[in-house]
Amino acid sequence: MQFDRKQKSDSELLDIYKRLLFPRLVEEKMLILLRQGRIGKWFSGIGQEAIAVGSTLAMQSDEYILPMHRNLGVFTTRDIPLKKLMAQWQGKLTGFTKGRDRSFHFGTQEYKIIGMISHLGPQMALADGIALADIIAEKPKATLVFTGEGATSEGDFHEAINVASVWNLPVIFLIENNGYGLSTPINEQFKCKHLVDRAIGYGIEGVQLDGNNILDVYDKLNELIGDIRKNPRPILVECLTFRMRGHEEASGTKYVPQQLFDEWSQKDPVKNFEDYLLDEAVLTEQLISEIRISFKKQIDSEIEAAFLEPEPQANAEQELNDMYYPYDVAPIAPTAAASEKRYLDAITDGLRLAMQRHQNLVLMGQDIAEYGGAFKITEGFVAEFGKDRIRNTPICESAIVGAGLGLSINGYKSVVEMQFADFVSVGFNQIVNNLAKTHYRWGEKADVVVRMPTGAGTGAGPFHSQSNEAWFTKTPGLKIVYPAFSYDAKGLLLAAIEDPNPIIYFEHKYLYRSLSGLVPEGFYTIEIGKANTLQHGEQITIITYGLGVHWALNYLKIHPEISATLVDLVSLQPWDKATVKAAVKATGRVLLLHEDTLTGGFGSEISAWINENCFEFLDAPVMRCASLDTAIPMNKALEDDFLAKARLEESINKLLAY
Structure with a gap:
């Protein structure tokens, strides 16, 4: 040598x-x-x-x-x-x-x-x-x-x-x-x-x-x-x-x-x-x-x-707490006037405010720069914030999620857009094994938000329509949010970006341009982990989230004779157990409604929790109304039959008749 x-x-x-x-x-x-x-x-x-x-x-x-x-x-x-x-x-x-x-x-x-x-x-x-x-x-x-x-x-x-x-x-x-x-x-x-x-x-x-x-x-x-x-x-x-x-x-x-x-x-x-x-x-x-x-x-x-150093002592509370970077900030209430905004525009507004507020925030995703993204949510952002911070990416979800974690390690924040939630499977390992476990393993934050355009109803078929939130709700270390309204879409997104923990942000594609609502101008946040009780009733409780909220609202509007308590979970991890318990007590009959498939859907977890913690309040078995255990078909008639909405009336009647 x-x-x-x-x-x-x-x-x-x-x-x-x-x-x-x-x-x-x-x-x-x-x-x-x-x-x-x-x-x-x-x-x-x-x-x-x-x-x-x-x-x-x-x-x-x-x-x-x-x-x-x-x-x-x-x-x-x-x-x-x-x-x-x-x-x-x-x-x-x-x-x-x-x-x-x-x-x-x-x-x-x-x-x-x-x-x-x-x-x-x-x-x-x-x-x-x-x-x-x-x-x-x-x-x-x-x-x-x-x-x-x-x-x-x-x-x-x-x-x-x-x-x-x-x-x-x-x-x-x-x-x-x-x-x-x-x-x-x-x-x-x-x-x-x-x-x-x-x-x-x-x-x-x-x-x-x-x-x-x-x-x-x-x-x-x-x-x-x-x-x-x-x-x-x-x-x-x-x-x-x-x-x-x-x-x-x-x-x-x-x-x-x-x-x-x-x-x-x-x-x-x-x-x-x-x-x-x-x-x-x-x-x-x-x-x-x-x-x-x-x-x-x-x-x-x-x-x-x-060898003489102390061994760890098992402490379940500390283990649970250490899954997440410490962050407990009260939500910031809106102070400005509200105006009517589409669900999509509320998301755009939230992203723009976050970019203005955090000079160290980087957005990454396929076609999000000059083109403005597949759904035009970031249209015009390059002109305002420059290409350093609004980054078109190659088609490589794993590398971009990993790059988000690298940015966090080196003092930056990031929002990573999955062009469709379905495509996250290609970046799955980075989310469940790197983002989710980093703080628990060595105390480092993973300040990354992954945006997930999700859901069916648009005839997009098996690879652009999946509701895959349950892939992540069982993974400790992640926070999962799923807004159903324009107001929540903006406030939750801003809250997610403020939070230094990894957050999966589901946004329903069907709602982008079909739903509008009053959204305050300026900055505000919504508490992650807090559900909304949209109406109170005495006969039946419906617990849902995402597009399921609107299915339930529309059905109850058509059937005013049904006295229902309706809960929008808003956050799936952590989720609001206190609000759910109160809703169970209010009626004694519970229907869990979600767009995801029946087997293994998030409703299964809530059902198990209600059974273990609210059994004495129940007057009927907890029931689930979910989509078929199949892939999502493209044809409209097939897709309509696939979705949980097709079985909502039958499920409600069955529960009321119990």
């Missing part, structure tokens, strides 16, 4: 050596602890230290790095105390996740490191969002994100690099090509000769490095990172290395040919650099011994201290 010290002094080379050696010695200690049964799991990066250490040294301390399993050198080079890291690995209360997650599945704003989740690829989109925040703020910064050769087959890899390319984001996408994805060799993972060759397909630069040569990694990345700070753009870097241990220790390495171990053991990054420094007279055998003894003493001391 050839090293070029360039202009580095002896002291600089010695510091690099120490940075490289320390994680290796930590790794060796962890393997001893594993054999002793004192720890239960370890993902070893032995043989790959030069990549993590060299790249981290090339970054400024306030620039974000998004590492993976085998990047211990990132954490040690950023000088995170080993005691704190060990507490994290052991699930101690003083770890970064308070025992809620393991290994490197955490982030820390103090050290500007954003850890991964087990799905491997999603952190790449977070890097896009972090870099985008720096671009908008005109900060000359770079972002570094790691991925493995296996994750380059994931859609998240493609989406994130494509977005970074289109938007000229200063991101280093670093592939650690270590030969195996668990047991699958690279010849079974991709067909191209080199992964770096993929760069040309995205129209960006690609650089391949010897990932075991610490000076090559450091020098080349230092050059590239310095350049993209001045001339923002993404670069794909492939570092060739080898995984000398198993995917994790329990999996072993029997599937790896011995000749590969023999070949790569000669390329050991620590041993080769050590030999070079001996030749350069930067090191002596005596100094090596002294450094190792000192490090081992420090490692033993900090690890043993971590």
Whole structure:
């Protein structure tokens, strides 16, 4: 292995050596602890230290790095105390996740490191969002994100690099090509000769490095990172290395040919650099011994201290509270006069006010810029707020939701528009595993609103009409709102944008231009989690939301002989249990009405809760009126029969007759 010290002094080379050696010695200690049964799991990066250490040294301390399993050198080079890291690995209360997650599945704003989740690829989109925040703020910064050769087959890899390319984001996408994805060799993972060759397909630069040569990694990345700070753009870097241990220790390495171990053991990054420094007279055998003894003493001391740290104590109330970033602000009442506005225009008004109020708010979605979005909700916004903050996106829902989280991490707010709620399935992982869990895992907010044009009634068929709120209502960490009126549409949207938690905002497409109502001018918010009782009666209670509210109102208007209490839930997570309980008590007969399909719809949850908490008030079984358990047909006659509205009269009569 050839090293070029360039202009580095002896002291600089010695510091690099120490940075490289320390994680290796930590790794060796962890393997001893594993054999002793004192720890239960370890993902070893032995043989790959030069990549993590060299790249981290090339970054400024306030620039974000998004590492993976085998990047211990990132954490040690950023000088995170080993005691704190060990507490994290052991699930101690003083770890970064308070025992809620393991290994490197955490982030820390103090050290500007954003850890991964087990799905491997999603952190790449977070890097896009972090870099985008720096671009908008005109900060000359770079972002570094790691991925493995296996994750380059994931859609998240493609989406994130494509977005970074289109938007000229200063991101280093670093592939650690270590030969195996668990047991699958690279010849079974991709067909191209080199992964770096993929760069040309995205129209960006690609650089391949010897990932075991610490000076090559450091020098080349230092050059590239310095350049993209001045001339923002993404670069794909492939570092060739080898995984000398198993995917994790329990999996072993029997599937790896011995000749590969023999070949790569000669390329050991620590041993080769050590030999070079001996030749350069930067090191002596005596100094090596002294450094190792000192490090081992420090490692033993900090690890043993971590073992003595307290274990988490189960506290259900605290666990529930920690799913959400603390936010408890009273709603802001309107102060200006009201005027008649369509449901669609109320949403536009809310977005415009939020953009004026928050200079760090970014809107992202397909065709939302000059075109104004599929439904023209953001028409004219580019002229008012500029393309930095009103961003057309490629068709890549996962990357854009992830970028929203990255923006939040780096001090921005975002509203992401799904062109149709149905399309959110392509970004599902980012919502349920990244947005929803981030605060619970390591205390970071996820200040993202996802707008969801939803619902049937327009003959749009199976892929543009679904009511998919129940995909999310069962996911802790998300808030779900679903306004049925123009007034609520504006006030809830503004409340959602103010709230630093991830919020899924459902807006019914059928109501966009068919419904109008009085909407106050100016800023106001509506309490998330508060239902509205639209009318009071004594015979029957109807609990509903969204378009179901209007089905119920229209039916009761036609049948004034029915004395009904009508509740519009407005929010589905959290939902207003007190109002529901009062409505159940008022009549003793409850019909749950929603546009979603019957099986697994949100009405099932409310029904179960009423049964458990309001049984003594019931005079009849809780009944549900929902859409058919089929996909949504396009033909109007079929669609009308599919929708819950077709069975509303039958359901009400059945309940009244019980």
